[in-house]
Amino acid sequence: TDPKYFRVKAHMETALGRIPAVGTALVEVLQEGKKIIRRGIYHSTMFEEMGFQYVGPVDGHDVTELTRIFTNLQEQYSPVFLHIVTQKGKGLKPAEENPGEFHSVSAFDLDHLTNPEMSPKDSFSNRFGNKLAALGREVPNLCAITAAMKYGTGLNFFYRAIPERFFDVGMAEEHAVTFAAGLASQGMLPVVAIYSTFFQRAYDQMIHDVNLMHLDVLFAVDRAGLVPGDGETHQGIYDTGYFSQIGIPVYSPCNYAELEYWLEALVKTMRGPRAIRYARGEEKPALAALGCTGKPYDMLCGADKADTVLVSYGAETEEILAAAELLRHQGMAADCCKLVQVYPLPDGLCRQLSNYKTILFAEESVATGGIGQQLCTALQAAGWQGRFILRGVDNTHLLHATVPQLRRDQGLDAHTLAQDALTRN
Known part of the structure; x- marks a missing residue:
């Protein structure tokens, strides 16, 4: 990534290209020869096959080296693919050892650090996960699906209880919904737990793969409504609109008691596409006092x-x-x-x-x-x-x-x- 190399290379190609009659062909032959030699020394990456100059992998925690590389790459005018490797939770041993459990944590005191999984704060997500795990023990065809948010959605509790019926499809919400449709078509009862804002990615799949076929899929919509701290990208303000527009029933409990009651009802007594939505964080005392009438x-x-x-x-x-x-x-x-x-x-x-x-x-x-x-x-x-x-x-x-x-x-x-x-x- 040395800029001197890029400049010398560019000057040589320009000079050779000016040779009458054979200049352009000579440059192309030399470029192809260079590629052949490089392939003989090491295997090319798929990015190079697509025309990128591949650089890496490099240490994403070495700011000095990254600064040098970015500065040098400014001299490069062709497409560049820079491969940077980082470790989630770098610098905090508990986070390095348990990256999923420390995802999206609030500020904490390093001198009084507790594992968020060992002493979890009560929340709608955790109540949902625990209740779903209990229902999974009663309902043999119940399964849970998430898109790389096992801990954020509370499905880590289901995973511990029934790992064979838990599926993490990675950061692919579209596939999560299509996968749920496939499971439902074969007699399973999938519960797809995704943040409200990210369900938007799977809107097409909700319509065509689940709703048109009236498949038995329960959508668990986490972080519904106004969401603090995560910014404008995480607001759950569209789900009531996009679910109701396509005729999917929507339930919105205001406290833990209602969440647990209606989740059980949706699993055991209702069929077809349906959704339950709930807020981020803890229930409020004024709402907890209302209980659940059913x-x-x-x-x-x-x-x-x-x-x-x-x-x-x-x-x-x-x-x-x-x-x-x-x-x-x-x-x-x-x-x-x-x-x-x-x-x-x-x-x-x-x-x-x-x-x-x-x-x-x-x-x-x-x-x-x-x-x-x-x-x-x-x-x-x-x-x-x-x-x-x-x-x-x-x-x-x-x-x-x-x-x-x-x-x-x-x-x-x-x-x-x-x-x-x-x-x-």
């Missing part, structure tokens, strides 16, 4: 007769509960409605909501094509003529921020929702 939706009514109802699902339920409390302190009664079955809309929902003059719907999903728009359309078709206020994510990319910050940015926080109900009533 109903597709719950009306959470106050003591007074209310003309306004706040509706939501999943993690955003916390904000409508807080907004209703803010309204109560300001002298306005408002009920809450918490959906678990978000698509199709539960039987009786429109009839019950039609009793209210104002409906405020809030969701941590894109407003365009989301559940709120579908509910508004259904209410209008049923003859309801009240005021419908929709709060969802704008057609925009979200900031890298915490969930409370994202909610404030999109008007999904309790204060903004309460103000909407007051000022637009």
